[in-house]
Amino acid sequence: MNLPSVWTNADLHCHSCVSDGTLQPEALAARAKANGVELWALTDHDEVGGQRRAMSAAMALGLPYLTGAEISVTFAGTTVHIVGLGFDADDPAIVQGLAQTRGGRGERARDMARELAKVGIKDAYEGALKYVGNPELISRTHFARHLVDSGVCQDTQEVFRRFLTEGKPGYVPHRWASLRDAVTWITQAKGMAVIAHPGRYKFTPNEEFALFSEFKAHGGLGVEVVTGSHSTADFVKYTGTALEFGLFASRGADFHSPEESHTDLGTLPELPARLTPVWEPLQDRIVRA
Template sequence: MTSILNADLHCHSVVSDGTLTPEALALRAKANGVELWALTDHDEIGGQLRAAAAAKEVGLRYLTGVEISVTFANETVHIVGLGFDATDPRITEGLQATRGGRGQRAQEMSAQLAKVGIHGAYEGALRFVGNPELISRTHFARFLVESGVCRDTPEVFRKYLTDGKPGFVPHRWASLQQAVQWITDCGGLAVIAHPGRYRFTANEQYALFSEFKAHGGQAVEVVTGSHSPSEYVTYADMAKEFGLAASRGSDFHSPDESHTDLGALPYLSGELTPVWELLAHRIQ
C-alpha cells in the first residue's frame, strides 16, 4: 500500500461521543470511498468487534482503534492506538481505570453550570450518552445547544467548557508512558493525535514528541480534520524529524457537527511513511 490510500483512521461512534453506530460509520466510510478504516472511540474499545464485523460486511479493510486521553504538561493530549489485540485484558483494564474519573468530573461540571443558572445539565447530558462511563464535555455541549443556551457546540466550548470558564473541570488521565505501553504491549502502534490542537509552546511540543518516541510511539497524525493545510506541512516535517510514520483521519463525530466527513481528507505526502505500511500484518 502507498500513501495514495483513502485511509480514515480516526473517528467516533455512539460508544463514546459520536452520534452514529459502528455499523452506520462503516457504511458511511464505504460510501465515501474509504479503503482502510479504524473506529477510535475515546478510552473505550467496546465497539471494536461490531466495527470489524460491519467493515467485513461491506468489504472494507479494518484496523482496531482507540483514542486514549493522557495528561502531558498540564494539557489533555490524545494518543490513538491502531492495530492492537482488542481482546487483550491489559488494554481493557488500563482504559477502565482511566475512564473511572469521568462520572465524578461530570457531576462537578453540572454543579458549576448550576451556579451560573444552568440547571439539570448532568441529567440533560446523560440523554446524549451511549455509554454513561464515557460522559464527556461533548455530551454537555449537545444538551446546552438543545436547551437553547448556545447556538452550536463551538459556542458552548468557548463560553462554558474550556479552562477558566464556568463548566470546566480538569481530569487527570493516564500518563503518556502508560497509554503508549498499553497499545504496544497489545501488538498495536501508538500515534499522536491532531498535534496542532494542543496549546503547547515550541519547547513543550518538542518534549511531547521526544518523550512519545522514547516510550515507543511510532507515528503522528499529519492530515486530520482539525489541521490546516499549513499544519499538514508542519507535522509532515516533524514526522520526518522524529522518524515517525504518518497517519490520516477525519476525527469524524457526527454528520451535524463535524466539518470533515469520513474519507474527505487530502492524501498523505509521498515523502512520508504511511502508518498502514507498518501495520499491514494487522489489517483485517
C-alpha cells in the same frame, strides 16, 4: 495483497455512539465505505466496546479494518490524545487500563454540572445523560449537545468557547493516564501508538518538542499529519515533525457526527508523498474479509 502506501484513502480516526459520536459503529462503516474509504478504523475515546461491531460491519462491506482507540493522557498539565491502531482489542492490560481511565469521567461530569449551575444552567448532568450511549464515557461533548438543544447556545462550538474550555465556567480538568501508560498499553498489545491532532494542543515549542521526544522514548511510532482539525499550515508543520522524529504518518477525519463534524469520513487530502504511512508497518494487523 499489500495495500498501496500512498494512494489509499485511509481514515483512521472517528467516533461512534459508544463514546461521543452520534452514529452506531455499523452506520460509520457504511458511511466510510460510501465515501470511498479503503482502510478504516473506529477510535472511540478510552473504549474498545465497539470494536467487534465495527470490524464485523467492515468485513460485511469488504472494507479492510484496523482496530483503534483514542486514549486520553495528561502531559504538561494538558489533555493529549494518543490513538492506538492495530492492537489486540482483547488484550487484558489495555482493556483494564481503559476501564481505569474511564472511571473518573462520572465524577468529573458531576463537577461540571455543579460549576454550570453556578452560572444559572441547572440540571446539566441529567440533560447530558440523555445524549450518552455509554454512561462511563460522559464527556464535554454530551454537555455541549444538551446546551445547544436546550437553547443556551447556537452550536457546540459556542458551548466550548463560553463554558467548557480552560478558564470558563463549567470546565473541570481531569487527571488521565500517563503518556507512558497509554503508549505501553498499545505497544504491548501489538499495536502502534500515534499522537492525535498535535496542532490542537497549545504547547510552547519546547513543550511540544518534549511531548514528541518522550512519546518516542516510550515506544510511540506515529503522528496524525492530515486530520480534520488541522489547517494546511498544520499539514506542512507536522510533515516536518514526522520527518524530524522519524515517525509514521496517519490520516483521519476525527468524525463524530453528520451534524457537528466539518470534515466527513474519507474527504481529507492525501498524505504528503514523502511520508511513510502508518498502515505500511501495520500490514499484518489489517483485517480483511
